[in-house]
Amino acid sequence: MSEASANNIPPDGVRALIVQARALIFDVDGTLAETEEAHRESFNAAFAEAGLDWRWDRALYKELLRVTGGKERIRAFDVSRNGASPRLSDHEIAELHQAKTKLYADLINNGGCSLRPGIHALLTAARQRGQPLAIATTTSRGNIDALLTVALGKDWEQWFAAIVAGDEVRNKKPAPDVYLKVLSQLDLPASKCLAIEDSGNGLASASTAGIPVLISRSAYFSDDDFSGAAFTIDDFSHISAAPENSPDM
Numbered sequence: 001m002s003e004a005s006a007n008n009i010p011p012d013g014v015r016a017l018i019v020q021a022r023a024l025i026f027d028v029d030g031t032l033a034e035t036e037e038a039h040r041e042s043f044n045a046a047f048a049e050a051g052l053d054w055r056w057d058r059a060l061y062k063e064l065l066r067v068t069g070g071k072e073r074i075r076a077f078d079v080s081r082n083g084a085s086p087r088l089s090d091h092e093i094a095e096l097h098q099a100k101t102k103l104y105a106d107l108i109n110n111g112g113c114s115l116r117p118g119i120h121a122l123l124t125a126a127r128q129r130g131q132p133l134a135i136a137t138t139t140s141r142g143n144i145d146a147l148l149t150v151a152l153g154k155d156w157e158q159w160f161a162a163i164v165a166g167d168e169v170r171n172k173k174p175a176p177d178v179y180l181k182v183l184s185q186l187d188l189p190a191s192k193c194l195a196i197e198d199s200g201n202g203l204a205s206a207s208t209a210g211i212p213v214l215i216s217r218s219a220y221f222s223d224d225d226f227s228g229a230a231f232t233i234d235d236f237s238h239i240s241a242a243p244e245n246s247p248d249m
Helices: 012-020 036-049 058-064 070-082 090-109 119-129 141-152 177-186 200-208 237-241
Strands: 024-026 133-136 162-164 194-197 213-216 231-233
Touching: 012 119, 012 213, 012 231, 012 237, 036 058, 036 070, 036 090, 058 070, 070 090, 090 141, 119 133, 119 141, 133 177, 162 177, 177 200, 194 200, 200 213
Parallel strands: 024 133, 024 194, 133 162, 194 213, 213 231
Antiparallel strands: none
């Protein structure tokens, strides 16, 4: 794994890796935006509305994020508290998660989250190059829409050649399903694409699909093991600040 200092322009290899990829495939939560606090607040608000005495603090939520998928996370927490007699049925979990998704969308619409530094410029530069963009995420299509409608506009889907959400595959990350489905839609070889992720689960998912991975550390996953990544950086602001036609490209 190679690392780039937060205080210096990242090495030439990072920019070259991005520019030379046949397509850029992005995770959403933690990668495009630091959404996890908005998700946590929305879960807690949904629990309160449902009359549940549950509250996820940051330390607990960090542990729960090892379980990919919101409904799966609720189930894991319920089982951890109540063992073989969970409090909620699958139907109740689905309703609770639906309420949480609406609360999340309201929070985002009210300015609760923005794209991470350098992400908008990175996406824009790729479009100008004619480089296909894609999304491979465990979050729901509704959550993607809430975030990117605010960040990119109502036509945000036109920015991406392929979009695969967690509920559209059998197995969520760290399984490779979302990446394999994206690759089938792009009709490109895995080794020629680049996955941009923020977590160990995401790294495992993309790597198993055969895709090189660039990690941008996020608030909740900064201490994950990223030894299998091509590069690990803090954010994309320095890359975005470098001219595309600079000599060190």
